[in-house]
Amino acid sequence: MEKPRKKFTDIIEKAMVAANTMDRDELLFSYKGILYPVTFCSPEVFRAMESLEARSDDMILAGYPKSGTNWLGQILSDLLVIFEKKTQNKESSVNDEELEEFPYLEIGDTGKYERMNKSPSRRLIFTHLLPENLPRSIFKNKAKILLLLRNPKDVATSFYHFTNSMSPLPSYETWDDFFMAFMTKKMPWGSYFEYLSKWNKYANDENVMTITYEELKENPVVGVKNIAAFFGISLTEKELQSVVERSSFQSMKKNSQKTHGAFGDVLFRKGGVSDWKNLFSEDQNEKMDKAFEEHVGGTKLGAKLKYEVGTTMSRNRERVIEIMENSFAQGEKIPPESMLFSYKGVLYPATVSSPETLEALKSFETRSDDVILAGYPKTGTNWLDQMVKELESTDAKYTEEEMKERINAEKKLEIFPRLEFGDPGIYERMKKMPSRRIIITHLPPHLLPPSVLQSKAKILVLVRNPKDTAVSYYHFYNNMILLPSFASWDEYFAAFMNGKLTWGSYFDHLVEWNKYIDHEKIMVISYEELKEDQVLGMKKIAAFFGFSLCEEDFHRIAKKTSFQAMKEKSNKTHGKFGDILFRKGVVGNWRDLFSKAQNEEMDRKFEECLGGTKLAAKMKYDVYCKA
Numbered sequence: 001m002e003k004p005r006k007k008f009t010d011i012i013e014k015a016m017v018a019a020n021t022m023d024r025d026e027l028l029f030s031y032k033g034i035l036y037p038v039t040f041c042s043p044e045v046f047r048a049m050e051s052l053e054a055r056s057d058d059m060i061l062a063g064y065p066k067s068g069t070n071w072l073g074q075i076l077s078d079l080l081v082i083f084e085k086k087t088q089n090k091e092s093s094v095n096d097e098e099l100e101e102f103p104y105l106e107i108g109d110t111g112k113y114e115r116m117n118k119s120p121s122r123r124l125i126f127t128h129l130l131p132e133n134l135p136r137s138i139f140k141n142k143a144k145i146l147l148l149l150r151n152p153k154d155v156a157t158s159f160y161h162f163t164n165s166m167s168p169l170p171s172y173e174t175w176d177d178f179f180m181a182f183m184t185k186k187m188p189w190g191s192y193f194e195y196l197s198k199w200n201k202y203a204n205d206e207n208v209m210t211i212t213y214e215e216l217k218e219n220p221v222v223g224v225k226n227i228a229a230f231f232g233i234s235l236t237e238k239e240l241q242s243v244v245e246r247s248s249f250q251s252m253k254k255n256s257q258k259t260h261g262a263f264g265d266v267l268f269r270k271g272g273v274s275d276w277k278n279l280f281s282e283d284q285n286e287k288m289d290k291a292f293e294e295h296v297g298g299t300k301l302g303a304k305l306k307y308e309v310g311t312t313m314s315r316n317r318e319r320v321i322e323i324m325e326n327s328f329a330q331g332e333k334i335p336p337e338s339m340l341f342s343y344k345g346v347l348y349p350a351t352v353s354s355p356e357t358l359e360a361l362k363s364f365e366t367r368s369d370d371v372i373l374a375g376y377p378k379t380g381t382n383w384l385d386q387m388v389k390e391l392e393s394t395d396a397k398y399t400e401e402e403m404k405e406r407i408n409a410e411k412k413l414e415i416f417p418r419l420e421f422g423d424p425g426i427y428e429r430m431k432k433m434p435s436r437r438i439i440i441t442h443l444p445p446h447l448l449p450p451s452v453l454q455s456k457a458k459i460l461v462l463v464r465n466p467k468d469t470a471v472s473y474y475h476f477y478n479n480m481i482l483l484p485s486f487a488s489w490d491e492y493f494a495a496f497m498n499g500k501l502t503w504g505s506y507f508d509h510l511v512e513w514n515k516y517i518d519h520e521k522i523m524v525i526s527y528e529e530l531k532e533d534q535v536l537g538m539k540k541i542a543a544f545f546g547f548s549l550c551e552e553d554f555h556r557i558a559k560k561t562s563f564q565a566m567k568e569k570s571n572k573t574h575g576k577f578g579d580i581l582f583r584k585g586v587v588g589n590w591r592d593l594f595s596k597a598q599n600e601e602m603d604r605k606f607e608e609c610l611g612g613t614k615l616a617a618k619m620k621y622d623v624y625c626k627a
Contacts, residue, residue, distance in 0.1 A: 011108070016166070016168060018168075019039050019169075022039075024170050025170075026038065029043070031043050031046050032046075032133065033185070033190075034133070034190040035185075035186065035187065035190065036106070036188055037169055037188055040168060042110075045110055045112070048111075048113055049105065049106065049135055050135050051135075052105075052113040052116060052135040052138075053141075054135060055141060056144075057121050057122045057143075058123050058124075058144070059076055059122055059146070060125045060126075060127065060138065061125070061146050062127050062131075063126075063128065064155060065128050065187075065188065067148050067149060068148055068150055069128070071216075072148050072211075072216070072227075073103060073124075075243060075247045076146070077124060078242075079228055079233050080124055082233065082235065083122070101116060101119070103125070104126045105125050106127060106128070130190065130194070130199075131199055131201070131202055143207065145202075145205075145208045146209050146231075147202075147203075147210045148212075149213065150213035151214065151305055152288060153276030153285075153288055154275055154276050156178075156182045156192070157275050157279050158275070160182075160279070163178065163188075164178075175279050183288075193291055193296065196296050196302075200301045200302075203304075209227070209230045210301065210304055212304060212306075214306070220247070224240060228240075277393070277394070278394065281559070282560065334350065336484040339351070339482060339484050340483075344358075347500070347504070348420070348502055348503070353420055353421055357423060357424050357426070360424035360425070360426075361420060361427060362449055363427055363449070364449035364451060365431060365449075366449065366454075366455040367437065367457065368456040370437050370438075371388060371392060371457075371458065372439045372441070372458065373388060373460050373462065374440075374443070374460070376442060376464075376469065376503065377442050377473060377501075377502065379527055381462060383527075383530075383561065384530070387534075387538060387557065387561045388438060388460070389438055391549065391557060392436060392438060392545070394547070395549060409432070410433070413430070413433060414426070415429070419440065419441040442503045443503070444512045445512050458521045458522070458523070458544060459522045459523075460545075461516075461523070461524045462524075462525060463524060463526050464619075465526075465528065465621060465625050466506055470493065471590045471593050471594075472589070473496065474486070474489060474492045474493075477492065483502065493598055497605060510610055514613045514615040517613075517615055524618055525540065525541065526618060526619055528624055535555060538554050538558065603625070606625070
């Protein structure tokens with residue numbers, strides 16, 4: 001049944017050869033305001049198309065490019081073969097290469113439609129055209145139309161890779177350039193959003209059935225059964241399973257060279273759902289959400305796609321904002337002397353934790369696959385948190401539904417962004433969180449729950465040079481309503497050097513973590529090395545946690561989690577807390593505040609506490625902290 005499609009492969013190969021001799025701006029032509037590839041279509045062909053006489057038993061498949069029409073086309077071809085075997089239609093053209101036409105209605109020569117008028121029933125016809133650009137006889141004669149939809153983010157991602165691999169289509173230097181074109185009508189076959197908007201007018205017609213790529217991926221057996229019923233084709237259970245198995249992405253990819261020639265490798269790339277997360281920036285995600293809502297929101301096709309505006313690019317930012325805003329509200333009512341409490345000689349903010357919570361923390365049960373990030377405050381843990389979440393979710397390849405479940409779990413269970421935050425009951429609730437859990441803490445080893453160091457969970461320890469940490473923490477203290485402010489930098493510096501700040505002494509924190517530096521399940525990375533080469537740093541992190549990503553993934557995440565990108569989105573991701581959290585994000589800012597005496601005092605303290613240790617060598621103190 002996987003016979004070579006000679007007409008298909010011939011036309012594709014000729015088009016690719018012809019396109020190789022053309023300039024980029026010659027590849028497309030406009031017809032009725034929509035662009036089409038010149039090596040596949042022509043105005044003369046579109047005019048001749050009107051002569052096609054549609055039949056009531058035609059099987060028509062309509063879908064915007066890269067919505068999965070080749071996949072669904074295989075399913076329909078198999079269903080038609082089964083139908084014709086059962087009806088013993090001797091005039092069938094399914095296996096007759098002499099009568100074979102290119103399956104897409106708008107691709108071919110001007111004589112195609114006269115030949116099609118002479119071909120026997122049932123005919124299988126594919127198209128990417130808008131309804132008003134189809135021959136009028138299709139609607140007049142009530143031919144059955146199967147309309148295939150796919151979410152716009154995956155369509156855009158697939159189309160991007162397709163255009164950059166197909167010589168008959170203009171390629172794009174960057175994803176950003178392509179995204180801009182996709183969001184307008186500057187694409188072959190026009191605007192995705194216009195396509196859905198126009199087809200939505202036919203969504204209730206009895207001769208039109210709508211199906212989504214996503215529902216077919218989720219349950220192909222039910223999907224194929226519904227399609228067969230729509231076209232009046234009866235199937236045995238064995239036939240149904242055969243169609244499903246033969247049309248699986250893996251099966252079609254395996255046979256793509258035979259069925260589609262040189263075009264096969266281009267056509268069958270990934271065939272998945274949610275691949276868009278590997279390319280979309282937060283800004284692009286929001287623009288797409290807005291465009292979808294404007295064009296398709298509230299429509300039948302919009303509902304069919306189960307598109308959720310605000311599909312998550314990061315985990316539960318609403319929860320983070322809610323927590324911080326509640327803490328801010330409490331902080332405004334608390335006098336400075338009541339803002340902190342002491343537990344085992346270390347200070348903590350009273351609005352986000354309590355002695356009872358820290359006592360309950362001892363009962364926390366670590367899992368072997370927990371991803372634990374540890375770092376003293378203002379060493380870059382928020383930056384690292386976002387980075388690791390992107391790496392983990394890219395590796396896990398969560399579906400939209402899985403990601404939604406994870407976010408809802410965090411919200412429902414009232415999970416806090418730091419292990420030591422929350423009420424005493426939080427650790428029981430955390431048992432219900434789905435794996436893998438990403439856990440962040442500012443605590444030193446001796447204050448962590450015993451299970452953390454006893455388990456096989458891996459811990460990524462983030463360190464930053466003490467001078468930049470001190471400066472960043474100073475600005476943080478003086479801008480956070482939850483913390484008592486300092487009258488001067490000199491007053492703050494004395495507190496930092498004496499460990500009289502929340503979460504205690506910076507130096508004690510590092511001295512203790514240095515004892516674990518050779519432990520196989522602990523990896524230390526510095527803020528400075530991540531700033532120097534973020535991609536290399538993320539590759540080390542991914543290798544440590546066993547995450548599998550491609551080169552493109554690392555560069556996409558680096559761009560998305562750059563300080564500038566995170567600062568621009570900080571109000572959306574962290575609410576009022578955003579402006580405080582994302583200040584400068586640079587190395588060497590300490591020079592603006594440190595006096596000569598303070599500089600020398602810090603140098604002595606570092607040498608006393610960490611001189612000669614592996615951790616000190618890792619931090620390159622002389623490179624980043626010497627004036």
